Amino acid sequence: MDYVAYVLYGIGIFFNFAGVVGIFRMPDPYCKLQTSTKNVTLGCISIMCGLFIREINLGLIASFGVKPLLLALFMLITNPTASHVLAQACYYAGVPMWSKSVTDHLKGKKEAGSDER
Amino acid sequence: MKKTETFFGVWILSMIFWMLFTWSVDIQEIIFGIILTFVVTLFTYDLWLDTKLLNVLNPLNWPTLFVYFLVLLREIVKANVDLALRTLNPKLPIYPGIVEIDADFPSDEAYTLIANSITLTPGTITMEIDEKNKKMYIHWIHVETEDPKEGAEAIYGFAEPFARRLFS
Numbered sequence: 356m357d358y359v360a361y362v363l364y365g366i367g368i369f370f371n372f373a374g375v376v377g378i379f380r381m382p383d384p385y386c387k388l389q390t391s392t393k394n395v396t397l398g399c400i401s402i403m404c405g406l407f408i409r410e411i412n413l414g415l416i417a418s419f420g421v422k423p424l425l426l427a428l429f430m431l432i433t434n435p436t437a438s439h440v441l442a443q444a445c446y447y448a449g450v451p452m453w454s455k456s457v458t459d460h461l462k463g464k465k466e467a468g469s470d471e472r
Numbered sequence: 473m474k475k476t477e478t479f480f481g482v483w484i485l486s487m488i489f490w491m492l493f494t495w496s497v498d499i500q501e502i503i504f505g506i507i508l509t510f511v512v513t514l515f516t517y518d519l520w521l522d523t524k525l526l527n528v529l530n531p532l533n534w535p536t537l538f539v540y541f542l543v544l545l546r547e548i549v550k551a552n553v554d555l556a557l558r559t560l561n562p563k564l565p566i567y568p569g570i571v572e573i574d575a576d577f578p579s580d581e582a583y584t585l586i587a588n589s590i591t592l593t594p595g596t597i598t599m600e601i602d603e604k605n606k607k608m609y610i611h612w613i614h615v616e617t618e619d620p621k622e623g624a625e626a627i628y629g630f631a632e633p634f635a636r637r638l639f640s
Contacts, residue, residue: 369556370552370556373552373555373556373559373560374559376559376560377555377559380559380564381559381564381566383568385568385597385611386566386568386613388597389555389595389596389597389611389613390555390559392591392592392597393548393551393552393555393592393595394552394555394556394559396548396592397548397549397551397552400548421492421495422493425489425492425493431592432588434591434592435587435588435590435591435592435598436588436591438591438597439587439588439591439597439598439599442597442598442599442611443599443600446599446600452568452570453568
């Protein structure tokens with residue numbers, strides 16, 4: 356059972372690493388948000404699950420085992436919300452998109468509704 | 473009637489979380505938890521009055537929730553592998569853009585569920601929701617289609633039936 360936990364830790368560390376690399380490599384804030392949100396969410400969740408499995412194995416479920424799972428649940432709820440708000444705020448604050456971006460369907464709406472905000 | 477129901481729903485929900493956090497059936501912990509969650513509920517239950525979030529307490533919805541979590545987990549893993557490969561690829565193969573998709577849902581909670589599911593799955597972040605015109609604006613890291621219908625199917629097709637069933 357311990358080895359399952361170690362494998363989960365390894366997966367988590369790999370995805371967190373990919374998220375950090377993404378923050379450095381991506382060209383604009385929106386793409387940075389993409390990598391940081393998703394990779395870090397799965398990374399943290401798998402580390403939490405590894406912790407849970409290890410605690411079960413040590414017989415500590417009575418005191419400690421469930422908390423990592425609850426943390427993972429809260430992370431699932433709050434992480435996308437936070438990144439959505441950051442992306443929206445970036446857009447309406449006028450942060451430009453990457454020059455090689457393909458489309459921008461929100462542009463017309465932003466210009467039309469600029470007096471409301 | 474609605475008020476009483478909501479009050480007890482919120483109370484039970486916070487009590488469940490209290491017991492999960494303390495993880496103890498000691499009589500002291502339980503009595504203190506009941507008092508504490510009662511006070512918290514007293515101050516916050518009116519936030520829940522007009523929402524359908526308490527649908528998750530209905531046992532009839534639990535199988536749906538369970539299946540939804542499994543599907544969501546699968547999509548998250550797919551998303552992460554895809555995005556990690558893109559990030560670590562030396563050529564950085566991304567074609568980012570903001571696309572408009574159709575989104576017609578019965579309630580705010582369904583929109584929230586869909587928006588969060590979208591943000592957790594492959595290369596997409598919800599930027600803006602327009603409930604009046606029933607549109608969503610998505611930042612997509614690898615734009616495959618600019619058609620609103622196809623985009624909707626590709627982006628949130630997996631989560632749609634669950635949102636309709638849970639929060640209709």
